[in-house]
Amino acid sequence: xxxxxxxxxxxxxxxxxxxxxxxxxxxxxxxxxxxxxxxxxxxxxxxxxxxxxxxxxxxxxxxxxxxxxxxxxxxxxxxxxxxxxxxxxxxxxxxxxxxxxxxxxxxxxxxxxxxxxxxxxxxxxxxxxxxxxxxxxxxxxxxxxxxxxxxxxxxxxxxxxxxxxxxxxxxxxxxxxxx
Amino acid sequence: xxxxxxxxxxxxxxxxxxxxxxxxxxxxxxxxxxxxxxxxxxxxxxxxxxxxxxxxxxxxxxxxxxxxxxxxxxxxxxxxxxxxxxxxxxxxxxxxxxxxxxxxxxxxxxxxxxxxxxxxxxxxxxxxxxxxxxxxxxxxxxxxxxxxxxxxxxxxxxxxxxxxxxxxxxxxxxxxxxxxxxxxxxxxxxxxxxxxxxxxxxxxxxxxxxxxxxxxxxxxxxxxxxxxxxxxxxxxxxxxxxxxxxxxxxxxxxxxxxxxxxxxxxxxxxxxxxxxxxxxxxxxxxxxxxxxxxxxxxxxxxxxxxxxxxxxxxxxxxxxxxxxxxxxxxxxxxxxxxxxxxxxxxxxxxxxxxxxxxxxxxxxxxxxxxxxxxxxxxxxxxxxxxxxxxxxxxxxxxxxxxxxxxxxxxxxxxxxxxxxxxxxxxxxxxxxxxxxxxxxxxxxxxxxxxxxxxxxxxxxxxxxxxxxxxxxxxxxxxxxxxxxxxxxxxxxxxxxxxxxxxxxxxxxxxxxxxxxxxxxxxxxxxxxxxxxxxxxxxxxxxxxxxxxxxxxxxxxxx
Numbered sequence: 001x002x003x004x005x006x007x008x009x010x011x012x013x014x015x016x017x018x019x020x021x022x023x024x025x026x027x028x029x030x031x032x033x034x035x036x037x038x039x040x041x042x043x044x045x046x047x048x049x050x051x052x053x054x055x056x057x058x059x060x061x062x063x064x065x066x067x068x069x070x071x072x073x074x075x076x077x078x079x080x081x082x083x084x085x086x087x088x089x090x091x092x093x094x095x096x097x098x099x100x101x102x103x104x105x106x107x108x109x110x111x112x113x114x115x116x117x118x119x120x121x122x123x124x125x126x127x128x129x130x131x132x133x134x135x136x137x138x139x140x141x142x143x144x145x146x147x148x149x150x151x152x153x154x155x156x157x158x159x160x161x162x163x164x165x166x167x168x169x170x171x172x173x174x175x176x177x178x179x
Numbered sequence: 180x181x182x183x184x185x186x187x188x189x190x191x192x193x194x195x196x197x198x199x200x201x202x203x204x205x206x207x208x209x210x211x212x213x214x215x216x217x218x219x220x221x222x223x224x225x226x227x228x229x230x231x232x233x234x235x236x237x238x239x240x241x242x243x244x245x246x247x248x249x250x251x252x253x254x255x256x257x258x259x260x261x262x263x264x265x266x267x268x269x270x271x272x273x274x275x276x277x278x279x280x281x282x283x284x285x286x287x288x289x290x291x292x293x294x295x296x297x298x299x300x301x302x303x304x305x306x307x308x309x310x311x312x313x314x315x316x317x318x319x320x321x322x323x324x325x326x327x328x329x330x331x332x333x334x335x336x337x338x339x340x341x342x343x344x345x346x347x348x349x350x351x352x353x354x355x356x357x358x359x360x361x362x363x364x365x366x367x368x369x370x371x372x373x374x375x376x377x378x379x380x381x382x383x384x385x386x387x388x389x390x391x392x393x394x395x396x397x398x399x400x401x402x403x404x405x406x407x408x409x410x411x412x413x414x415x416x417x418x419x420x421x422x423x424x425x426x427x428x429x430x431x432x433x434x435x436x437x438x439x440x441x442x443x444x445x446x447x448x449x450x451x452x453x454x455x456x457x458x459x460x461x462x463x464x465x466x467x468x469x470x471x472x473x474x475x476x477x478x479x480x481x482x483x484x485x486x487x488x489x490x491x492x493x494x495x496x497x498x499x500x501x502x503x504x505x506x507x508x509x510x511x512x513x514x515x516x517x518x519x520x521x522x523x524x525x526x527x528x529x530x531x532x533x534x535x536x537x538x539x540x541x542x543x544x545x546x547x548x549x550x551x552x553x554x555x556x557x558x559x560x561x562x563x564x565x566x567x568x569x570x571x572x573x574x575x576x577x578x579x580x581x582x583x584x585x586x587x588x589x590x591x592x593x594x595x596x597x598x599x600x601x602x603x604x605x606x607x608x609x610x611x612x613x614x615x616x617x618x619x620x621x622x623x624x625x626x627x628x629x630x631x632x633x634x635x636x637x638x639x640x641x642x643x644x645x646x647x648x649x650x651x652x653x654x655x656x657x658x659x660x661x662x663x664x665x666x667x668x669x670x671x672x673x674x675x676x677x678x679x680x681x682x683x684x685x686x687x688x689x690x691x692x693x694x695x696x697x698x699x700x701x702x703x704x705x706x707x708x709x710x711x712x713x714x715x716x717x718x719x720x721x722x723x724x725x726x727x728x729x730x731x732x733x734x735x736x737x
Contacts, residue, residue, distance in 0.1 A: 075708035077489045085494060107712065108490025109313060110499030148502030149310065149509065152561065152569050154612040161560070161609045165602065172598045173643065176666040 061091035283354035293526025303515030310508030315714025317724025334431030343436035345376025352530035355391025372447035409474030412624035452658035458672025461679035465527035467586030467637025475631020487621030513574035534652030549600030553580015556604020579607035590645035642673030
């Protein structure tokens with residue numbers, strides 16, 4: 001296994017460690033190659049390295065994407081959300097930042113939001129491999145939505161229903177008192 | 180345009196419901212007696228029946244009974260009356276004793292059977308909550324709903340029942356001896372304020388090993404358990420099982436019984452009428468406040484304490500929808516609950532004979548009507564506002580209508596109950612939006628809105644819609660006359676109800692929050708993030724709810 005320092009160097013120099021049909025991937029591969037085999041201490045070490053890298057490279061979206069993924073693996077949901085949102089803000093066209101952001105919501109089963117964000121990732125896909133990743137996730141989200149029990153998404157202002165409720169009670173009261 | 184027409188339709192429905200009970204024409208004056216009408220003969224003087232008369236009452240012969248009784252005409256005759264002294268034979272005293280025992284027996288059986296119906300509501304709550312949660316938490320949610328029955332019962336048997344009913348006095352309709360007469364009270368300004376009961380620990384203490392007390396315990400126990408199970412819905416999918424056990428025990432032993440004593444056990448809220456001439460004091464026929472609001476307000480405190488499920492809210496505060504997994508379970512559970520409500524409300528007469536108990540027919544119909552209009556209210560609201568007649572909210576609308584009619588069911592007429600239910604159906608949706616978007620409290624099943632908000636609405640509606648027609652033995656809370664709301668001329672009743680609502684929210688929220696904060700510090704209330712994301716079935720319970728389902732899903736992915 002590569003040491004933390006050497007992994008960091010790999011990223012900093014942009015050296016490829018995983019070959020894909022589409023070319024090199026710029027994200028740290030070690031901690032999320034198989035999440036179940038990463039020790040908590042090892043994960044903490046990676047998070048510390050990535051946090052330092054983010055400080056050293058404040059405009060690097062890839063580091064923040066990696067940091068977001070590492071936080072997610074550490075079940076630190078809101079730190080992960082913050083890092084991935086920051087990555088998207090820095091580089092709105094970054095496919096992996098967008099995909100991992102959508103994946104976070106998919107894993108949290110916030111499926112409406114996950115679907116919306118994955119659709120955005122589909123739009124950013126630059127090659128067939130990226131497109132297949134995003135589409136596979138989108139298909140899974142849609143399956144879960146189809147098989148789940150819908151609940152209302154409360155999105156509308158409350159003024160009208162509140163007024164209506166009060167009116168209903170007042171009308172009923174007037175009519176009953178007037179009978 | 181469609182929305183305006185629908186709103187108009189709802190308004191017209193309200194108006195027609197209210198109008199329907201107004202008399203079409205003023206009552207006609209009584210006609211003058213006809214001059215030529217013959218004088219009415221005087222009524223015969225009452226004749227006393229003596230023991231001697233009873234000897235002439237024919238009893239079926241032994242020969243006839245030996246052939247069986249296929250048409251039922253030989254069963255239940257004078258020969259079935261218990262004779263006290265066989266040498267004297269049947270006496271008037273025997274008949275009187277039998278009549279008394281029959282009345283109490285009817286009331287016993289009625290109260291017990293309605294209690295059994297309420298007990299079955301636990302099954303309804305269990306599957307409603309499980310269906311509205313994710314499949315990965317099914318075992319955990321079911322187990323909380325299953326074990327809350329035992330934990331609550333233990334707490335109530337040991338402590339809770341004594342606090343709640345230990346000072347209520349004689350149980351009139353159940354014919355009991357006054358063994359529950361140990362209310363601890365304080366006297367202020369010359370008025371007595373009951374605070375908690377003292378008799379009845381373990382159902383043995385101070386002569387409470389008594390048949391009537393046993394019936395009362397069973398009925399009150401299942402009520403209390405219903406309040407406890409409300410909380411498990413709001414904090415589902417993130418509540419540590421050990422903390423649930425401790426918290427539920429405390430609620431069953433102290434939180435619920437204390438408020439129930441003030442309202443039903445002879446406490447100070449029930450005596451607002453006698454002490455301060457506020458209507459009949461706090462009137463809550465079957466527990467919109469005592470039970471549902473106590474559960475709902477505790478759920479609110481717990482929801483704030485535990486925080487939302489991971490992923491429920493974005494960083495900008497916007498809420499996400501997290502789906503449930505089985506709408507069939509949800510709606511089936513709602514039906515089971517609606518069935519159980521026929522135990523809740525009609526059973527709260529604690530009698531089916533005497534003391535105005537025949538009002539049970541009206542109570543049962545009021546219950547049905549409010550449930551119906553509640554489901555209509557919620558369904559129409561969702562249809563008009565969001566384009567679809569949402570199934571889960573229609574179910575919640577049914578429950579909201581039932582919760583709201585629980586307090587007034589004994590005091591209102593059918594039109595009043597329909598209006599109360601309709602408003603509850605809309606209110607549950609508005610409250611759901613408010614809790615989700617404004618308070619930002621994550622409530623996966625909507626328990627705060629269904630039980631908390633609509634419980635409070637039910638209590639207030641007694642002070643508005645009680646029509647002054649019900650008379651449960653001539654008085655309520657020791658104040659003679661009938662319970663009458665504002666719309667029928669008694670503003671004092673509404674004031675008593677509002678005092679009850681304020682007390683409930685203040686006491687229950689504060690007490691629940693503080694107690695559960697302490698439990699959080701000692702035991703920890705919330706599961707680890709890893710367990711929450713994996714689903715609580717394995718980390719907390721050690722077994723998944725749907726193992727075959729998991730296998731099937733895995734196979735499908737391969």
